[in-house]
Amino acid sequence: MPDSWQLTNRDHKAAHHELLTLTASSDCSLRTVWLNPSDNQLSVAEMKIAEESFPSLAVHLPETAWDEREIHDMFGWIPTGHPDLRPLIRTPRWPETYLPLRKNQQTPRWLEVEPDLPALKVEGDGVTIMKVGPTHAGIIESGHFIFSLIGENILHLDAHLFQNHRGVEALLEDKTIDKVAPIVTRICAADTVSNQTNWASAVERLVGFTPAPGTVLQRIILLEAERILSHLNDLAQIPAGVGFQVAHQRALAMKESWQRSLELLYGHRFLFDTVHPGWTRSAPADLLLDSLANLHRQWVPWRQLVVGHHGFADRMSGVGRTTLAQIDRFGAQGVAARAAGKTFDARQSTAYYEGFFNGSVTRSAGDVQARFDVRLDEVEASLQIIESAAGQLEIESPTELEFLVPKDLSGRIVTFTESPHGLNSHDVTLVNGIVFRYHIRSATFRNWPLLAQAVADNAVADFPLINKSFELCYSCTDR
Amino acid sequence: MAKTIRSLQIRHVDAGSCNGCEQELTALTGRDYDIQSHGIDIVASPRHADSLIVTGPVTDTMALPLDRVWETIPRPKVKIAFGNCAIGTGVFQRAYASHGGLADSDIEIPGCPPHPETALRLLCEWMTSHRRSHHTYIS
Structure with missing residues:
Protein backbone atom coordinates (compact mmCIF):
# COMPACT_ATOMS: atom_id res chain seq x y z
CA MET A 1 0.00 0.00 0.00
CA PRO A 2 1.43 3.39 -0.93
CA ASP A 3 1.65 5.74 2.02
CA SER A 4 0.61 9.37 2.14
CA TRP A 5 4.11 10.61 1.18
CA GLN A 6 3.95 8.61 -2.03
CA LEU A 7 0.31 9.45 -2.78
CA THR A 8 0.71 13.22 -2.26
CA ASN A 9 3.75 13.40 -4.52
CA ARG A 10 2.15 11.20 -7.16
CA ASP A 11 -0.90 13.49 -7.17
CA HIS A 12 1.30 16.50 -7.86
CA LYS A 13 2.95 14.75 -10.76
CA ALA A 14 -0.43 13.62 -12.13
CA ALA A 15 -1.59 17.24 -12.00
CA HIS A 16 1.44 18.25 -14.15
CA HIS A 17 3.11 20.21 -11.37
CA GLU A 18 6.88 20.77 -11.60
CA LEU A 19 9.15 19.29 -8.91
CA LEU A 20 11.38 22.09 -7.63
CA THR A 21 13.26 20.17 -4.95
CA LEU A 22 13.36 16.93 -3.02
CA THR A 23 15.56 17.75 -0.05
CA ALA A 24 16.74 15.67 2.88
CA SER A 25 18.13 17.43 5.95
CA SER A 26 20.17 16.23 8.88
CA ASP A 27 17.15 16.81 11.15
CA CYS A 28 15.71 13.63 9.53
CA SER A 29 13.21 15.51 7.42
CA LEU A 30 12.41 14.88 3.79
CA ARG A 31 10.60 17.56 1.83
CA THR A 32 9.35 18.06 -1.70
CA VAL A 33 8.30 21.42 -3.11
CA TRP A 34 6.08 21.45 -6.20
CA LEU A 35 5.20 24.36 -8.46
CA ASN A 36 1.80 24.52 -10.08
CA PRO A 37 2.51 26.34 -13.38
CA SER A 38 -1.13 27.31 -13.89
CA ASP A 39 -1.43 29.45 -10.76
CA ASN A 40 2.25 29.68 -9.68
CA GLN A 41 1.43 28.32 -6.22
CA LEU A 42 4.01 26.22 -4.36
CA SER A 43 2.98 23.12 -2.40
CA VAL A 44 5.11 21.46 0.23
CA ALA A 45 4.99 17.78 1.23
CA GLU A 46 7.02 16.64 4.21
CA MET A 47 7.81 13.47 6.08
CA LYS A 48 10.04 12.44 8.97
CA ILE A 49 12.54 9.68 8.41
CA ALA A 50 12.23 6.87 10.90
CA GLU A 51 14.54 3.86 11.28
CA GLU A 52 16.97 5.17 8.65
CA SER A 53 14.61 4.60 5.72
CA PHE A 54 11.75 6.13 3.77
CA PRO A 55 9.36 4.93 1.06
CA SER A 56 10.87 5.48 -2.40
CA LEU A 57 9.09 7.63 -4.98
CA ALA A 58 11.31 6.56 -7.86
CA VAL A 59 9.10 3.93 -9.50
CA HIS A 60 6.25 6.35 -10.08
CA LEU A 61 8.35 9.50 -10.27
CA PRO A 62 11.52 8.61 -12.18
CA GLU A 63 12.76 12.20 -11.77
CA THR A 64 13.35 11.41 -8.09
CA ALA A 65 15.48 8.31 -8.76
CA TRP A 66 18.76 10.23 -8.73
CA ASP A 67 17.67 12.47 -5.82
CA GLU A 68 17.02 9.39 -3.70
CA ARG A 69 20.34 7.79 -4.65
CA GLU A 70 22.02 11.05 -3.67
CA ILE A 71 20.22 11.06 -0.30
CA HIS A 72 21.34 7.46 0.22
CA ASP A 73 24.96 8.43 -0.51
CA MET A 74 24.95 11.60 1.58
CA PHE A 75 22.89 10.58 4.62
CA GLY A 76 22.85 6.78 4.51
CA TRP A 77 19.03 6.62 4.60
CA ILE A 78 17.51 3.89 2.45
CA PRO A 79 14.70 4.65 -0.02
CA THR A 80 12.69 1.45 0.37
CA GLY A 81 11.62 0.00 -2.99
CA HIS A 82 14.12 1.96 -5.08
CA PRO A 83 14.77 0.00 -8.31
CA ASP A 84 18.48 0.89 -8.66
CA LEU A 85 20.27 1.87 -5.50
CA ARG A 86 23.84 1.83 -6.82
CA PRO A 87 25.99 4.66 -5.49
CA LEU A 88 25.53 7.85 -7.49
CA ILE A 89 28.15 10.17 -6.01
CA ARG A 90 30.11 8.16 -3.47
CA THR A 91 32.93 6.00 -4.79
CA PRO A 92 34.73 2.94 -3.37
CA ARG A 93 37.32 5.44 -2.05
CA TRP A 94 34.89 6.83 0.53
CA PRO A 95 35.09 5.24 3.99
CA GLU A 96 31.82 3.39 4.61
CA THR A 97 30.99 5.42 7.69
CA TYR A 98 31.48 8.77 5.97
CA LEU A 99 28.10 10.47 5.37
CA PRO A 100 29.00 14.03 4.36
CA LEU A 101 25.68 15.77 4.95
CA ARG A 102 25.09 14.41 8.42
CA LYS A 103 26.37 16.92 10.92
CA ASN A 104 29.73 16.68 12.70
CA GLN A 105 31.54 14.67 10.03
CA GLN A 106 35.33 14.72 9.90
CA THR A 107 36.92 15.05 6.45
CA PRO A 108 37.70 11.43 5.61
CA ARG A 109 40.92 9.63 4.76
CA TRP A 110 40.19 8.35 1.27
CA LEU A 111 40.82 4.64 0.71
CA GLU A 112 43.63 3.70 -1.70
CA VAL A 113 41.42 2.04 -4.31
CA GLU A 114 40.10 2.91 -7.78
CA PRO A 115 37.12 5.28 -7.87
CA ASP A 116 35.24 3.28 -10.53
CA LEU A 117 31.74 2.03 -9.82
CA PRO A 118 30.09 -1.10 -11.25
CA ALA A 119 28.52 -0.37 -14.64
CA LEU A 161 28.96 11.47 -13.55
CA PHE A 162 29.99 13.21 -10.33
CA GLN A 163 33.70 12.98 -11.20
CA ASN A 164 33.67 16.70 -10.45
CA HIS A 165 31.96 16.34 -7.08
CA ARG A 166 33.64 18.85 -4.76
CA GLY A 167 31.19 18.77 -1.86
CA VAL A 168 29.65 22.20 -2.38
CA GLU A 169 26.50 21.69 -0.28
CA ALA A 170 28.51 20.59 2.76
CA LEU A 171 30.95 23.46 2.18
CA LEU A 172 28.07 25.94 2.37
CA GLU A 173 26.88 24.62 5.72
CA ASP A 174 27.84 26.65 8.79
CA LYS A 175 28.78 29.65 6.62
CA THR A 176 27.59 33.10 7.64
CA ILE A 177 25.41 34.92 5.09
CA ASP A 178 28.25 37.11 3.77
CA LYS A 179 30.40 34.05 2.92
CA VAL A 180 27.82 32.32 0.71
CA ALA A 181 27.71 34.42 -2.49
CA PRO A 182 31.35 33.85 -3.65
CA ILE A 183 30.76 30.08 -3.46
CA VAL A 184 27.28 30.04 -5.02
CA THR A 185 28.58 32.21 -7.88
CA ARG A 186 31.17 29.55 -8.74
CA ILE A 187 29.02 26.40 -8.64
CA CYS A 188 28.70 26.58 -12.42
CA ALA A 189 30.03 29.18 -14.85
CA ALA A 190 27.19 28.63 -17.31
CA ASP A 191 24.36 29.19 -14.79
CA THR A 192 26.05 31.57 -12.39
CA VAL A 193 23.57 34.48 -12.56
CA SER A 194 20.71 32.07 -12.04
CA ASN A 195 22.41 30.62 -8.96
CA GLN A 196 23.32 34.07 -7.63
CA THR A 197 19.74 35.29 -8.12
CA ASN A 198 18.34 32.27 -6.29
CA TRP A 199 20.58 32.97 -3.28
CA ALA A 200 19.89 36.73 -3.31
CA SER A 201 16.12 36.16 -3.52
CA ALA A 202 16.27 33.59 -0.71
CA VAL A 203 17.87 36.06 1.71
CA GLU A 204 15.68 38.95 0.57
CA ARG A 205 12.47 37.00 0.96
CA LEU A 206 13.46 35.68 4.40
CA VAL A 207 14.14 39.29 5.42
CA GLY A 208 10.87 40.43 3.83
CA PHE A 209 12.64 42.83 1.47
CA THR A 210 11.39 43.78 -1.99
CA PRO A 211 14.17 44.91 -4.34
CA ALA A 212 13.75 48.27 -6.08
CA PRO A 213 12.23 48.14 -9.60
CA GLY A 214 15.55 49.29 -11.07
CA THR A 215 17.32 46.38 -9.35
CA VAL A 216 14.78 43.93 -10.73
CA LEU A 217 15.36 45.29 -14.25
CA GLN A 218 19.12 44.86 -13.86
CA ARG A 219 18.59 41.26 -12.71
CA ILE A 220 16.40 40.49 -15.71
CA ILE A 221 19.08 41.95 -17.98
CA LEU A 222 21.80 39.87 -16.28
CA LEU A 223 19.75 36.65 -16.44
CA GLU A 224 19.07 37.19 -20.15
CA ALA A 225 22.67 38.22 -20.87
CA GLU A 226 23.73 34.91 -19.31
CA ARG A 227 21.18 33.00 -21.42
CA ILE A 228 22.58 34.61 -24.58
CA LEU A 229 26.14 33.76 -23.54
CA SER A 230 25.34 30.15 -22.74
CA HIS A 231 23.20 29.65 -25.85
CA LEU A 232 25.93 31.18 -28.05
CA ASN A 233 28.37 28.68 -26.56
CA ASP A 234 26.00 25.77 -27.25
CA LEU A 235 25.13 27.05 -30.72
CA ALA A 236 28.88 27.14 -31.44
CA GLN A 237 29.43 23.58 -30.17
CA ILE A 238 26.63 21.87 -32.15
CA PRO A 239 28.16 22.69 -35.59
CA ALA A 240 31.51 21.47 -34.21
CA GLY A 241 29.80 18.11 -33.57
CA VAL A 242 29.31 17.66 -37.33
CA GLY A 243 32.56 19.29 -38.48
CA PHE A 244 30.87 22.51 -39.68
CA GLN A 245 33.94 24.56 -38.74
CA VAL A 246 32.91 27.89 -40.28
CA ALA A 247 29.72 28.05 -38.24
CA HIS A 248 31.61 26.85 -35.15
CA GLN A 249 34.39 29.43 -35.36
CA ARG A 250 32.11 32.32 -36.25
CA ALA A 251 29.81 31.52 -33.35
CA LEU A 252 32.82 31.35 -31.00
CA ALA A 253 33.90 34.76 -32.27
CA MET A 254 30.39 36.09 -31.64
CA LYS A 255 30.49 34.66 -28.13
CA GLU A 256 33.89 36.28 -27.56
CA SER A 257 32.52 39.63 -28.65
CA TRP A 258 29.57 39.22 -26.25
CA GLN A 259 31.94 38.32 -23.40
CA ARG A 260 33.96 41.46 -24.08
CA SER A 261 30.75 43.49 -23.85
CA LEU A 262 29.90 41.81 -20.53
CA GLU A 263 33.39 42.56 -19.21
CA LEU A 264 32.97 46.19 -20.18
CA LEU A 265 29.47 46.42 -18.70
CA TYR A 266 29.87 44.35 -15.54
CA GLY A 267 33.60 43.75 -15.09
CA HIS A 268 33.43 39.98 -15.63
CA ARG A 269 33.31 37.81 -18.75
CA PHE A 270 30.93 35.29 -17.09
CA LEU A 271 29.04 37.72 -14.81
CA PHE A 272 30.47 36.24 -11.60
CA ASP A 273 29.67 38.22 -8.42
CA THR A 274 27.06 40.47 -10.02
CA VAL A 275 23.87 39.66 -8.03
CA HIS A 276 23.95 39.92 -4.24
CA PRO A 277 21.31 39.96 -1.51
CA GLY A 278 20.01 43.55 -1.52
CA TRP A 279 21.93 44.84 -4.53
CA THR A 280 22.92 44.13 -8.10
CA ARG A 281 25.66 45.38 -10.37
CA SER A 282 24.17 47.76 -12.89
CA ALA A 283 25.05 48.83 -16.39
CA PRO A 284 24.00 52.03 -18.15
CA ALA A 285 21.20 51.67 -20.71
CA ASP A 286 23.07 53.32 -23.60
CA LEU A 287 26.06 50.97 -23.32
CA LEU A 288 23.70 48.00 -23.06
CA LEU A 289 21.91 49.02 -26.25
CA ASP A 290 25.27 49.49 -28.04
CA SER A 291 26.29 45.96 -27.04
CA LEU A 292 22.99 44.55 -28.29
CA ALA A 293 23.39 46.32 -31.63
CA ASN A 294 26.94 45.02 -31.94
CA LEU A 295 25.84 41.42 -31.30
CA HIS A 296 22.87 41.76 -33.64
CA ARG A 297 25.14 42.80 -36.52
CA GLN A 298 27.03 39.51 -36.21
CA TRP A 299 24.00 37.40 -35.38
CA VAL A 300 21.88 38.04 -38.49
CA PRO A 301 24.39 36.77 -41.11
CA TRP A 302 25.40 33.86 -38.86
CA ARG A 303 21.79 32.77 -38.46
CA GLN A 304 21.36 32.92 -42.23
CA LEU A 305 24.46 30.75 -42.65
CA VAL A 306 23.30 27.98 -40.31
CA VAL A 307 19.62 28.02 -41.19
CA GLY A 308 20.28 27.89 -44.93
CA HIS A 309 22.77 25.00 -44.80
CA HIS A 310 20.99 21.84 -45.96
CA GLY A 311 23.88 19.53 -45.15
CA PHE A 312 23.88 20.79 -41.57
CA ALA A 313 20.10 20.36 -41.30
CA ASP A 314 20.38 16.78 -42.62
CA ARG A 315 22.93 15.90 -39.95
CA MET A 316 20.72 17.28 -37.17
CA SER A 317 17.21 16.17 -38.06
CA GLY A 318 16.00 12.88 -36.66
CA VAL A 319 19.14 12.46 -34.52
CA GLY A 320 18.92 12.00 -30.74
CA ARG A 321 15.13 12.05 -30.59
CA THR A 322 13.13 12.35 -27.39
CA THR A 323 9.36 12.22 -27.09
CA LEU A 324 7.11 14.44 -25.01
CA ALA A 325 6.08 11.32 -23.07
CA GLN A 326 9.74 10.75 -22.08
CA ILE A 327 10.13 14.42 -21.17
CA ASP A 328 7.11 14.25 -18.87
CA ARG A 329 8.13 10.93 -17.38
CA PHE A 330 11.62 12.14 -16.45
CA GLY A 331 10.50 15.64 -15.47
CA ALA A 332 13.02 17.05 -17.96
CA GLN A 333 13.53 20.80 -18.12
CA GLY A 334 14.74 23.67 -20.24
CA VAL A 335 15.69 23.69 -23.91
CA ALA A 336 15.71 19.88 -24.14
CA ALA A 337 12.11 19.71 -22.85
CA ARG A 338 10.78 22.59 -24.93
CA ALA A 339 12.36 21.10 -28.07
CA ALA A 340 9.99 18.14 -27.63
CA GLY A 341 6.90 20.27 -27.06
CA LYS A 342 6.83 20.92 -23.32
CA THR A 343 5.72 24.52 -22.84
CA PHE A 344 7.01 25.16 -19.31
CA ASP A 345 9.58 27.90 -18.88
CA ALA A 346 10.18 29.02 -15.29
CA ARG A 347 10.18 32.65 -16.41
CA GLN A 348 6.39 32.39 -16.81
CA SER A 349 6.18 31.70 -13.06
CA THR A 350 8.66 34.36 -11.95
CA ALA A 351 7.14 37.65 -10.77
CA TYR A 352 10.23 39.54 -12.04
CA TYR A 353 9.34 38.79 -15.62
CA GLU A 354 5.78 40.09 -15.71
CA GLY A 355 5.45 42.20 -18.84
CA PHE A 356 8.78 41.00 -20.24
CA PHE A 357 8.31 37.30 -20.97
CA ASN A 358 6.19 36.67 -24.05
CA GLY A 359 5.73 32.91 -23.91
CA SER A 360 8.06 29.96 -24.33
CA VAL A 361 9.75 28.86 -27.53
CA THR A 362 8.86 25.30 -28.43
CA ARG A 363 9.37 22.72 -31.18
CA SER A 364 7.91 19.24 -31.42
CA ALA A 365 10.50 16.97 -33.07
CA GLY A 366 12.66 16.55 -29.93
CA ASP A 367 15.81 15.99 -32.02
CA VAL A 368 19.15 17.82 -32.32
CA GLN A 369 17.65 20.18 -34.90
CA ALA A 370 14.78 21.12 -32.55
CA ARG A 371 17.17 21.81 -29.67
CA PHE A 372 19.33 23.94 -31.98
CA ASP A 373 16.28 25.86 -33.26
CA VAL A 374 14.85 26.51 -29.77
CA ARG A 375 18.17 28.13 -28.82
CA LEU A 376 18.18 30.26 -31.99
CA ASP A 377 14.76 31.68 -31.15
CA GLU A 378 15.52 32.04 -27.44
CA VAL A 379 18.60 34.16 -28.18
CA GLU A 380 16.45 36.54 -30.21
CA ALA A 381 13.77 36.62 -27.50
CA SER A 382 16.44 37.41 -24.88
CA LEU A 383 17.80 40.24 -27.01
CA GLN A 384 14.31 41.72 -27.08
CA ILE A 385 13.82 41.32 -23.33
CA ILE A 386 17.11 43.12 -22.63
CA GLU A 387 16.18 45.86 -25.07
CA SER A 388 12.82 46.53 -23.42
CA ALA A 389 14.25 46.27 -19.89
CA ALA A 390 17.06 48.68 -20.81
CA GLY A 391 14.44 51.04 -22.20
CA GLN A 392 12.70 51.10 -18.83
CA LEU A 393 15.93 51.65 -16.89
CA GLU A 394 15.81 55.32 -17.75
CA ILE A 395 12.38 55.63 -16.19
CA GLU A 396 13.21 53.75 -12.99
CA SER A 397 15.46 55.48 -10.53
CA PRO A 398 18.72 53.57 -10.10
CA THR A 399 18.91 54.03 -6.33
CA GLU A 400 19.27 50.90 -4.22
CA LEU A 401 17.05 50.57 -1.16
CA GLU A 402 18.67 50.18 2.21
CA PHE A 403 19.02 46.48 2.95
CA LEU A 404 19.72 45.23 6.45
CA VAL A 405 19.98 41.57 7.36
CA PRO A 406 19.10 40.76 10.97
CA LYS A 407 22.00 38.92 12.66
CA ASP A 408 19.70 36.09 13.72
CA LEU A 409 17.95 35.63 10.37
CA SER A 410 16.30 32.20 10.37
CA GLY A 411 13.91 30.33 8.11
CA ARG A 412 13.59 28.02 5.18
CA ILE A 413 12.76 28.97 1.60
CA VAL A 414 12.83 27.55 -1.93
CA THR A 415 13.70 29.92 -4.77
CA PHE A 416 14.00 29.20 -8.47
CA THR A 417 14.88 30.77 -11.82
CA GLU A 418 15.03 29.64 -15.42
CA SER A 419 18.75 29.21 -16.00
CA PRO A 420 20.09 28.76 -19.55
CA HIS A 421 19.68 25.03 -18.89
CA GLY A 422 16.17 25.17 -17.39
CA LEU A 423 14.49 25.16 -14.02
CA ASN A 424 17.11 25.78 -11.33
CA SER A 425 16.01 25.61 -7.67
CA HIS A 426 17.69 26.25 -4.33
CA ASP A 427 16.32 25.06 -0.98
CA VAL A 428 17.93 27.20 1.73
CA THR A 429 17.66 26.84 5.51
CA LEU A 430 19.20 29.51 7.74
CA VAL A 431 19.42 29.28 11.52
CA ASN A 432 20.54 32.41 13.40
CA GLY A 433 22.23 33.88 10.34
CA ILE A 434 24.12 30.68 9.53
CA VAL A 435 23.46 28.15 6.77
CA PHE A 436 22.03 24.96 8.22
CA ARG A 437 21.30 23.27 4.87
CA TYR A 438 21.75 24.39 1.25
CA HIS A 439 20.41 22.16 -1.51
CA ILE A 440 20.91 22.97 -5.20
CA ARG A 441 18.86 21.25 -7.86
CA SER A 442 19.87 22.21 -11.40
CA ALA A 443 17.98 21.46 -14.59
CA THR A 444 20.88 19.40 -15.91
CA PHE A 445 20.55 16.99 -12.99
CA ARG A 446 17.02 16.22 -14.25
CA ASN A 447 18.10 15.96 -17.89
CA TRP A 448 21.08 13.58 -17.71
CA PRO A 449 18.90 10.45 -17.41
CA LEU A 450 16.95 11.65 -20.46
CA LEU A 451 20.16 11.97 -22.49
CA ALA A 452 20.77 8.26 -21.93
CA GLN A 453 17.34 7.58 -23.47
CA ALA A 454 17.92 9.97 -26.37
CA VAL A 455 21.14 8.32 -27.53
CA ALA A 456 19.76 4.75 -27.61
CA ASP A 457 19.43 3.42 -31.19
CA ASN A 458 21.69 6.17 -32.54
CA ALA A 459 25.10 5.64 -34.09
CA VAL A 460 27.80 5.94 -31.43
CA ALA A 461 29.60 8.43 -33.68
CA ASP A 462 26.65 10.79 -33.15
CA PHE A 463 27.02 10.75 -29.35
CA PRO A 464 29.15 13.94 -29.30
CA LEU A 465 26.57 15.72 -31.46
CA ILE A 466 23.62 14.61 -29.32
CA ASN A 467 25.53 15.37 -26.14
CA LYS A 468 26.38 18.88 -27.38
CA SER A 469 22.74 19.49 -28.34
CA PHE A 470 21.73 18.84 -24.71
CA GLU A 471 24.86 20.64 -23.48
CA LEU A 472 24.36 19.44 -19.93
CA CYS A 473 26.93 21.02 -17.70
CA TYR A 474 28.57 18.68 -15.23
CA SER A 475 29.56 21.07 -12.49
CA CYS A 476 26.08 22.06 -11.31
CA THR A 477 25.02 18.41 -11.45
CA ASP A 478 28.11 17.13 -9.64
CA ARG A 479 28.44 20.07 -7.18
CA MET B 1 71.71 17.40 -24.12
CA ALA B 2 69.31 19.85 -22.54
CA LYS B 3 66.23 20.47 -24.62
CA THR B 4 64.70 23.90 -24.99
CA ILE B 5 61.07 24.60 -25.54
CA ARG B 6 59.76 25.91 -28.85
CA SER B 7 56.14 24.92 -28.59
CA LEU B 8 53.62 23.55 -26.14
CA GLN B 9 51.37 20.63 -27.00
CA ILE B 10 48.86 20.55 -24.20
CA ARG B 11 46.57 17.85 -22.87
CA HIS B 12 43.71 19.22 -20.75
CA VAL B 13 42.18 17.50 -17.72
CA ASP B 14 39.25 18.92 -15.80
CA ALA B 15 39.60 17.99 -12.13
CA GLY B 16 36.49 19.65 -10.74
CA SER B 17 36.20 23.01 -12.45
CA CYS B 18 32.98 25.02 -12.87
CA ASN B 19 33.41 24.99 -16.66
CA GLY B 20 34.54 28.63 -16.71
CA CYS B 21 38.19 27.64 -17.22
CA GLU B 22 37.16 25.21 -19.99
CA GLN B 23 35.27 27.95 -21.80
CA GLU B 24 38.25 30.30 -21.61
CA LEU B 25 40.59 27.54 -22.84
CA THR B 26 38.24 27.06 -25.78
CA ALA B 27 38.30 30.81 -26.38
CA LEU B 28 42.11 30.58 -26.64
CA THR B 29 41.71 28.25 -29.61
CA GLY B 30 39.35 30.67 -31.39
CA ARG B 31 40.34 33.29 -33.92
CA ASP B 32 40.63 36.16 -31.41
CA TYR B 33 43.49 34.60 -29.44
CA ASP B 34 44.60 31.90 -31.89
CA ILE B 35 47.07 30.06 -29.64
CA GLN B 36 48.17 27.86 -32.55
CA SER B 37 49.85 30.86 -34.15
CA HIS B 38 52.04 31.03 -31.01
CA GLY B 39 53.10 27.40 -31.26
CA ILE B 40 50.65 26.22 -28.61
CA ASP B 41 47.91 23.66 -29.17
CA ILE B 42 45.50 21.45 -27.28
CA VAL B 43 46.05 17.83 -28.31
CA ALA B 44 43.77 14.80 -28.07
CA SER B 45 46.08 12.30 -26.38
CA PRO B 46 48.56 12.56 -23.52
CA ARG B 47 51.01 10.64 -25.74
CA HIS B 48 50.97 13.56 -28.19
CA ALA B 49 51.52 16.09 -25.40
CA ASP B 50 54.49 17.70 -23.70
CA SER B 51 52.40 19.50 -21.10
CA LEU B 52 49.29 19.12 -19.01
CA ILE B 53 46.77 21.83 -18.18
CA VAL B 54 44.72 21.12 -15.09
CA THR B 55 41.54 23.00 -14.15
CA GLY B 56 39.60 22.64 -10.89
CA PRO B 57 40.63 21.99 -7.27
CA VAL B 58 41.40 18.25 -7.96
CA THR B 59 38.40 16.29 -6.77
CA ASP B 60 39.06 12.98 -5.09
CA THR B 61 37.37 11.06 -7.91
CA MET B 62 39.62 12.72 -10.53
CA ALA B 63 42.87 12.47 -8.56
CA LEU B 64 43.91 9.01 -9.86
CA PRO B 65 42.83 9.58 -13.50
CA LEU B 66 44.78 12.87 -13.38
CA ASP B 67 47.94 11.13 -12.12
CA ARG B 68 47.55 8.53 -14.84
CA VAL B 69 47.35 11.14 -17.61
CA TRP B 70 50.46 12.86 -16.20
CA GLU B 71 52.36 9.55 -16.14
CA THR B 72 51.36 8.89 -19.76
CA ILE B 73 52.84 12.16 -21.07
CA PRO B 74 56.41 11.55 -22.26
CA ARG B 75 59.25 13.48 -20.62
CA PRO B 76 60.31 16.27 -20.65
CA LYS B 77 57.00 17.76 -19.67
CA VAL B 78 55.45 20.65 -17.75
CA LYS B 79 52.39 20.86 -15.54
CA ILE B 80 50.22 23.96 -15.77
CA ALA B 81 47.70 25.01 -13.12
CA PHE B 82 44.99 26.93 -14.96
CA GLY B 83 42.82 29.10 -12.70
CA ASN B 84 42.64 29.76 -8.97
CA CYS B 85 41.10 26.37 -8.11
CA ALA B 86 43.99 24.41 -9.66
CA ILE B 87 46.55 26.82 -8.15
CA GLY B 88 45.05 26.28 -4.71
CA THR B 89 43.55 29.70 -4.06
CA GLY B 90 39.95 29.14 -5.18
CA VAL B 91 36.75 28.98 -3.13
CA PHE B 92 36.47 25.17 -3.14
CA GLN B 93 39.84 24.33 -1.56
CA ARG B 94 38.30 23.25 1.72
CA ALA B 95 35.35 21.29 0.31
CA TYR B 96 35.54 17.71 1.59
CA ALA B 97 36.03 16.04 -1.80
CA SER B 98 38.60 18.58 -3.00
CA HIS B 99 42.35 17.94 -2.70
CA GLY B 100 42.95 21.70 -2.74
CA GLY B 101 44.65 22.15 -6.12
CA LEU B 102 47.98 21.03 -7.54
CA ALA B 103 51.02 20.78 -5.30
CA ASP B 104 53.63 20.60 -8.05
CA SER B 105 52.77 22.83 -11.00
CA ASP B 106 55.49 24.44 -13.16
CA ILE B 107 53.33 27.28 -14.46
CA GLU B 108 50.48 29.05 -12.66
CA ILE B 109 47.84 30.98 -14.57
CA PRO B 110 45.73 32.86 -12.02
CA GLY B 111 42.16 34.09 -12.41
CA CYS B 112 38.62 32.97 -11.78
CA PRO B 113 38.59 32.07 -14.56
CA PRO B 114 41.86 33.37 -16.08
CA HIS B 115 41.35 35.97 -18.79
CA PRO B 116 42.42 34.47 -22.14
CA GLU B 117 44.75 37.43 -22.68
CA THR B 118 46.48 36.74 -19.35
CA ALA B 119 46.74 33.05 -20.13
CA LEU B 120 48.22 33.64 -23.56
CA ARG B 121 50.70 36.21 -22.22
CA LEU B 122 51.90 33.95 -19.37
CA LEU B 123 52.30 30.92 -21.62
CA CYS B 124 54.22 32.93 -24.24
CA GLU B 125 56.44 34.54 -21.57
CA TRP B 126 57.23 31.15 -20.12
CA MET B 127 58.18 29.75 -23.50
CA THR B 128 60.34 32.79 -24.29
CA SER B 129 62.24 32.69 -21.01
CA HIS B 130 62.90 28.99 -21.36
CA ARG B 131 64.08 29.41 -24.92
CA ARG B 132 66.53 32.18 -24.03
CA SER B 133 68.02 30.70 -20.90
CA HIS B 134 68.34 27.18 -22.32
CA HIS B 135 66.99 25.82 -19.08
CA THR B 136 65.99 22.27 -18.92
CA TYR B 137 62.47 21.73 -17.86
CA ILE B 138 62.57 18.04 -17.09
CA SER B 139 60.08 17.01 -14.43
Missing part, protein backbone atom coordinates in the same frame (compact mmCIF):
# COMPACT_ATOMS: atom_id res chain seq x y z
CA LEU A 120 25.19 -1.43 -16.04
CA LYS A 121 26.02 -3.21 -19.32
CA VAL A 122 24.12 -5.22 -21.88
CA GLU A 123 25.36 -8.81 -22.20
CA GLY A 124 24.95 -11.10 -25.20
CA ASP A 125 26.28 -12.10 -28.61
CA GLY A 126 27.70 -9.24 -30.64
CA VAL A 127 27.53 -6.67 -27.86
CA THR A 128 30.65 -4.54 -27.45
CA ILE A 129 31.39 -2.43 -24.38
CA MET A 130 33.03 0.93 -25.02
CA LYS A 131 34.27 3.01 -22.13
CA VAL A 132 34.92 6.73 -22.55
CA GLY A 133 36.42 9.03 -19.96
CA PRO A 134 36.64 10.26 -17.32
CA THR A 135 39.37 12.27 -19.12
CA HIS A 136 38.56 13.30 -22.67
CA ALA A 137 40.30 14.17 -25.91
CA GLY A 138 39.11 17.77 -26.03
CA ILE A 139 38.45 20.69 -23.71
CA ILE A 140 35.43 19.40 -21.82
CA GLU A 141 34.37 18.55 -18.31
CA SER A 142 35.03 15.12 -16.86
CA GLY A 143 32.46 12.36 -17.12
CA HIS A 144 32.67 8.60 -17.48
CA PHE A 145 30.46 6.93 -20.09
CA ILE A 146 29.98 3.20 -20.53
CA PHE A 147 28.34 2.34 -23.85
CA SER A 148 26.87 -1.03 -24.75
CA LEU A 149 27.03 -1.19 -28.55
CA ILE A 150 25.63 -3.50 -31.19
CA GLY A 151 27.56 -2.78 -34.37
CA GLU A 152 27.67 0.99 -34.73
CA ASN A 153 24.56 1.59 -32.67
CA ILE A 154 24.10 2.39 -29.01
CA LEU A 155 22.02 -0.14 -27.10
CA HIS A 156 22.52 1.42 -23.69
CA LEU A 157 24.47 4.24 -22.11
CA ASP A 158 25.39 4.15 -18.43
CA ALA A 159 26.60 7.66 -17.58
CA HIS A 160 28.81 7.83 -14.48
